[in-house]
Amino acid sequence: MTEDSPAQFVLVDRPRPHVALVTLNRPERMNSMAFDVMVPLKKVLDELNSDNTVRAIVLTGAGRGFSSGADHKSAGSVPNVEGLTRPTFALRSMEVLDEVILALRRMHQPVIAAVNGAAIGGGLCLALACDIRVASVGAYFRAAGINNGLTASELGLSFLLPRAIGTSRAFELMLTGRDVTAEEAERIGLVSRAVPESDLLEVCFDMAARIASFSRPGIELTKRTLWSGLDATSLEGHMQAEGLGQLYLRLLTSNFEEAVAARAQQRAPAFTDDK
Incomplete structure (x- = not known):
């Protein structure tokens, strides 16, 4: 080269x-x-x-x-x-x-x-x-x-x-x-x-x-919704997309429970992508 x-x-x-x-x-x-x-x-x-x-x-x-x-x-x-x-x-x-x-x-x-x-x-x-x-x-x-x-x-x-x-x-x-x-x-x-x-x-x-250090899907979905929000023509439609992303992570990962436990135990959370 x-x-x-x-x-x-x-x-x-x-x-x-x-x-x-x-x-x-x-x-x-x-x-x-x-x-x-x-x-x-x-x-x-x-x-x-x-x-x-x-x-x-x-x-x-x-x-x-x-x-x-x-x-x-x-x-x-x-x-x-x-x-x-x-x-x-x-x-x-x-x-x-x-x-x-x-x-x-x-x-x-x-x-x-x-x-x-x-x-x-x-x-x-x-x-x-x-x-x-x-x-x-x-x-x-x-x-x-x-x-x-x-x-x-x-x-x-x-x-x-x-x-x-x-x-x-x-x-x-x-x-x-x-x-x-x-x-x-x-x-x-x-x-x-x-x-x-x-x-x-x-x-x-x-x-x-x-x-x-944060949850990979959490970061990726946050980036996506921020950009899609700039394109959105409807607040209501965008709020539904945000809500679905939040539900997706709440139901399909254990990261929320891990964050709560980590705060209670005064330690850094160990996020994972799956249940």
Whole structure:
């Protein structure tokens, strides 16, 4: 495998039991969303999604950027596009990037974005597709499409951003293309918290380890209902889905009884997936 092999652009580590760290590893291009990075990222996400030893995932970038979005100098190779006309090539290219965003949302495991630097354009979309975002104090965010003479709406941004920070703020950020500091991002709810750069990964690992300590179906169903709630058009219908998930775990696992017993005995609960 050569140094420039796409497989080297996405690294996977296991920093804690049941926790995977995925690192975009093209720091010289600020981990831009070239296809040579995004194609192996999708493969890694698919592999981790099927890895039942992994209960939580942290996604970050190498160097000083989380991801700078589209790579305008070295976009890389799009797979399976031989013989296509330019319009169809463009559609297939868009699908490759769309599938990365959707893969993050569909992961069984919660995904924490450890935003270590710039999250620009598509990089902002990557962070928003994660379930939780934590930023280093030097990180910043930008919906960059409008600055490049394009629409700022890309890769689900106009769907995800208003749900994260509200409509007025989303309209402002997408229409002005201005930078959002980590401090502001924390204040407006774009990230859960802003922490010193030296603490970023450990904070995320601690959070991931806490998540991993809970019931697997409990965590998976909580993630599913949170996302489905963002899509819901009816409170009543969504409440029924929530209730069914709660009943499913209450009747088919012994985790509730274990939690009650553990509190009474002043010990950590030992959750299992089955009766």
